[in-house]
Amino acid sequence: MNNESNTKKIKFFDKLKSNDFYIQVFKNPLTYVGAAVLLSVLQIVSLAATGNPWGVSGPLAYWGAWILEAFGGSVDKWYYFSSTGAQNVLKAGFINHAGTWRNIGVIFGALSATLLASGFKVKKIKSKKQIFAASIGGLLMGYGARLSFGCNIGALYSGITSMSLSGWVFAVAMFFGAAMGSKLLVKYLM
Amino acid sequence: MNEVVLDCYGEACPLPIVKSEKAIKDLDLGDLLIVQIDHSCAMKNLPEWAREQGYNVEVEEVDDGEWEVFIEKTK
Numbered sequence: 001m002n003n004e005s006n007t008k009k010i011k012f013f014d015k016l017k018s019n020d021f022y023i024q025v026f027k028n029p030l031t032y033v034g035a036a037v038l039l040s041v042l043q044i045v046s047l048a049a050t051g052n053p054w055g056v057s058g059p060l061a062y063w064g065a066w067i068l069e070a071f072g073g074s075v076d077k078w079y080y081f082s083s084t085g086a087q088n089v090l091k092a093g094f095i096n097h098a099g100t101w102r103n104i105g106v107i108f109g110a111l112s113a114t115l116l117a118s119g120f121k122v123k124k125i126k127s128k129k130q131i132f133a134a135s136i137g138g139l140l141m142g143y144g145a146r147l148s149f150g151c152n153i154g155a156l157y158s159g160i161t162s163m164s165l166s167g168w169v170f171a172v173a174m175f176f177g178a179a180m181g182s183k184l185l186v187k188y189l190m
Numbered sequence: 191m192n193e194v195v196l197d198c199y200g201e202a203c204p205l206p207i208v209k210s211e212k213a214i215k216d217l218d219l220g221d222l223l224i225v226q227i228d229h230s231c232a233m234k235n236l237p238e239w240a241r242e243q244g245y246n247v248e249v250e251e252v253d254d255g256e257w258e259v260f261i262e263k264t265k
Binding site for chain 1: 201204205208209229231233234255
């Protein structure tokens with residue numbers, strides 16, 4: 001009985017695998033234009049719902065502050081969190097922070113997309129260099145994003161879509177940073 | 191005809207492309223480069239790059255989240 005239902009299940013998934021609609025929607029990557037249109041529509045929805053433009057790394061800084069507070073630390077004296085706006089966000093907690101839920105949504109959305117495409121895989125770490133590069137790169141990106149009050153989403157994407165000149169300045173700086181980064185990548189990770 | 195396998199498992203963009211670019215230079219006409227990748231964005235941009243170069247390209251899904259990109263050096 002059990003075996004029978006198992007083979008039935010396998011048959012269903014074999015059929016699904018070759019279903020045109022499934023391949024088109026879940027398996028194949030979107031075109032760049034299709035993804036850009038979706039991104040634009042969804043960031044408008046996000047702006048309308050939360051009242052703030054889309055940002056990713058800003059909420060991460062609050063996550064750090066909440067984690068520190070959970071361990072008994074305090075960021076009250078930190079210049080970065082000294083504005084009343086930031087203090088209010090910290091007091092309200094992560095449950096009431098829209099950006100936090102949006103970030104969690106992005107993570108679960110990405111996970112479900114790879115699962116639906118049956119493309120999920122735990123990747124092996126190939127060399128110690130990768131750990132090194134990822135750690136240094138992550139720290140620099142996070143630190144840089146907070147120094148410039150935004151990452152490629154909050155400062156660049158939301159900046160330009162809000163008709164702000166700062167977004168374009170960010171774009172020029174990021175272009176040179178990325179050019180330098182790719183030179184380093186080829187030199188040290190190849 | 192030679193077959194060369196390039197192991198790019200665990201490597202993120204743009205490394206698979208840069209490595210393929212380098213590897214295909216050493217191949218002779220008609221040789222086959224098989225690039226193993228597990229980064230879904232490489233699955234999109236690696237075949238795109240190879241087709242732009244004018245090579246014959248085929249992608250095969252070998253396992254969940256693992257692909258082999260067959261690139262034939264045609265010119």
